[in-house]
Amino acid sequence: MTKQTDPFREETILGRAYDARLMRRLWPFVRPHARWLGFSLAFMPVATLAGLAQPYLIKVAIDSHIVPGTFSGIGLVLGAYLAAILVEFAARFGELYGTNLAGQRVVFDLRRTLFAHLQRQDGRFFDRNPVGRLVTRLTSDTEAVSDMFASGVVAIVADVAMLVGIVVVLWLIAPKLALVTYTVLPPLALIAVFFRARLRDAFRAIRVLVARLNTYLQENILGMTVVQLFGREGRNFEAFRAINDEHFRVNHRSNIYDASFYAVVDTLSSITLALLVWFGGGQILQGALTFGVLVAFFEYVQRFFLPIRDLSAKFTIMQQAMASLERTFTLLDTTPAVASPAAPAPLPARSGAQGGAVAFEGVWFSYNGEAEWVLRDLSFRVAPGETVAIVGATGAGKTTIIKLLQRFYEVRRGRILIDGLDVRSVSLEALRRRIALVLQDVFLFAGTVEHNVRLGEAIGPEAVARAVEAARVSSFVHAHPAGLQMPVAERGRNLSSGQRQLIAFSRALAFDRPILVLDEATSSVDPETEGLIQEALHVLLEGRTAIVIAHRLSTIQGADRILVLHKGQLREEGTHQELLARKGLYHTLYKLQYRGQEAAARKTRP
């Protein structure tokens, strides 16, 4: 999305009912299933012919049997009529089935493509696109496209085929009477155009008003406390009622058009009937026409007016589909700034359990242009197997280091090396398969504990069991009747923050990556869980290269080296004791963030 459009207008704008450019873009999605559309279209003439045959057979029955009073052969006509009914039924079913099948498959592919596209995006994309908007793209918008297939395009073609068929058949049966019938077509067309324009404007006004109702409500619900604190209930109710009132009036107007259109079409159909009685009756009196033809005309006229009534509904469906397609393709047009190189360099094979050297060389980074640098000329190395703790005040740039290492964002200047290779020269997959990440705010998926440990990876049950055991997840899972299948609610809200951390640890263990990146949680947990976390952490750090954003005193004390970050720069480096002795930034940080823990630890351990 290049320009920031009003999100709310974006959802309400309705344009044309057919846009060739959008349809051309949709074509690659349709092509694989085009044969189903072909299948459907093949049924259309059959259905149309079978439908057209029925009034004609009534004509034959009247003219050849009922009026002359001959029974013989009427069975044949009735049989043909039955056949026409059944064939029409079968053909309509085939027609419907084909279009829906094509439509559903196109939607399936569209959704799949969109989802895959979403998963390829980088951090910047997700910063810019709210979740709700993306969900709408994959649900409502694709649904609108499906509706277009189900009751838009093909239905319109079928309707038009039937209309044209009726016009032709009338001409073939009785040209003079047909001409008389055709005289209603111009007024019908005029009426349709007149009402279509009115209805379209009314629909547009309604959509805008519904959106206004929505926004006003949403704003008031979100700001209800302020409304109440400032005693604005009365005024805001009046404002709401004004919008509601306008909504009511616009809808009433559209109702009048809608009801009139329906009635006018209906009336026109009856007037055509009267016209037929008058002119056709005269012709019969002159012996120029048979009763059968007149009755057949009655039937054809009724069939002619049927599809005209719901023309406006189909038109709206098409409009909505076009608007949805526009938004869908806009989303598909975004290209992630971060992608695997065309010819990725292979990362050197891992040697044993050790492995994973990390180096930052003169890294500069900013989230927005070059105005606010979050990292400034940052350089450091982490040797294989080494545990490095990163400390710093809020806003020092600690989390950014993790995001850059994983290549969720691209560095602006300088480079990051993994085992001697620039992260931009290897494939994203290879890079990320080297690193196990544990975030400060542990994200759990709805499902089971086991699913959250191994995610979708093919990790054997023993390995999962080992990871669960080592990360002390077993401490609470074993007590649960379902064991590892213990359910996890959305975002893990049925678990405590300590339990969530342990699950994240076991996830990292199960994936067994040479490099561990850990952003320690800040929330305090009860002493018992704290003990479990420290044990699990010990297992996790063993043998791995680890970069830890430390919030625990025990972690910084156990680290091989501590990097002190300040305003995006590396300011001090050394072990805990060395840095304390220096009485610099670290000393202040220590007093601010960690000394309290020392006191607390002393308190809990008598």
Added chain:
Amino acid sequence: MTHDTQARSPRLGHISRTNLQAIVGYYRRYRLAVAGGLAALIATNACVMAVPWLLKWAIEAIGSGAGWTSVGRLAAVIAAVALLGGAFRTASRVVIYWAGRGVEYDIRNDLFRHLLRLTPSFYDRTRVGDILSRAINDTSDIRMLIGPGILQVMNTAIAYAAAITMMVLLSPFLTLCALAPYPLMVLFTKRYTRRLYDLSTRIQETLAGISTRVQETVSGITVVQAYVQEDSTQSAFEAECDAYYRQSMEMVRVRGVIYPLLGTIASIATLIVLGVGGREVILGRLTLGDFVAFNAYLGLLLWPTIAMGWILTVIQRGLAALTRIQAILATPSEATDGPDAVSLPTRAGRIEIRGLTFGYDGAPADDGRPAASGSVLNEVSITVEPGTTCAIVGRTGSGKSTLVRMLARLYRPPDGCVFIDGVDVNRLRLADLRACIGFVPQESFLFSTTIAENIAFGRPDTPPHEIERWCEVVRLTEEVAAFPGGLESVVGERGITLSGGQRQRVALARALCVGPAILILDDSLSAVDTETEEAILGALEEATRGMTKILISHRVSTVRDADQIVVLDDGRVAERGTHTELIRAGGLYADLVERQRLEEELEAVEG
């Protein structure tokens, strides 16, 4: 739009008494319109039913060799009746749909009026999306039930009764034969609507699942990408899409059968009329005119029959929506004045809190916080004399916000605990209470109107020069001048984006503008830099002389000059005194001062 996943629609049999009463109650205002609509509907059907009979006369006239003029006269009558019928049809629809829209309008107003009276405790446990969905989608569903739904029910009943009567008048025997397939039709409709309903519920659930999956994946994209789980996530997503595809195709099969089948059964009735009726004509028991008219009447039954399935759905959805709306309307509001509510005797602004203990009861909050065990506030007693300043400090979750929210009765405190100018806040008229408090909440929520209107939110008739003065007090004048529209610039999505600090200052000006006796700042200058804050506090000193002030803050610089500082810890008053006294005591407050000194020291180090 959100997908409505809540509450399966009730069965049709479940028209509860309250639902029925509600519908009748809303209809009462429109009973004349509905009666008129019903009359118009009957007139419409009379016209519609007349046409085939006129057709019969016309054909009989043609058959008997009557002149063209008499045929022409009949044709003219047909056209006239058709026009009349069209007019009646338009009238009936317009009037009944109008009533439906009217009911929708009334319900929406009732709902909003009720929402305005519900307290934060309701909003804490209800999602915004749910309320919106009720106010927009559910009211619309009710309108469909009450407008087009009822219209179709009445129309179907009238059309059936009339058409069948006319058919019986033409030929009872033929009527019996022609209607023979109809029981089959009813049977099919019944069976298939049940299946359609179950299927559509399942499809909605699957779609909701897809929607949740997308939401979860986007929210957890870092984990997905970091653990290279794009492929497995993709297959899980595709499995859901596949289920959706299969269910949709099943729906297509069911629908593809049911609608053409209804048409086919109707055609078979025509076939029967053609065979049996044709025979009757040949045998001379029926005229050709009778035959054609009969066929036409049969055709008039087609639409109401096909519409039946649709009507059932509309009724189901409408009733379900009504039930959900009733649930909100039935939520009692705590924010009402009792019969013995009193006005504020003075506006001195003396606050007294005596032994206040309070806990939020009920379900855990939406963000996953565990249900509050025990109380948020414990035996809190504070007295603030008129015109003095009381600062409250304490860790997140220590109960500071809850305490000040009770002063404004956003949460109802227990009786006999919170007093303003000597009156229990629970006994005060709510409007009075809130008019004497200027509250600046933690999240500075602004409305998407102009800056000036936001400042004058609590006193819309504030003259411009006063608004400008408040702007000056909160140090906003220069920044506002830089906006293209100045004070008239619209805030929010469709206008200018204010920084957190700017929003907080507008919210402060908004509170000052009502000229309160008590000013409450709930950590409301946290996003303003320290320098500007000092300037604002200095200007406030002048502008708020005589006001009682309560300041919640994490910043020592904000609270140090307060007349008294209260330190809350875990819902209890841990320390109280002046800055100097508390520093000397060397407790929690002294720790806070020390930590902030260190932070400042760090911040001062050049980058």
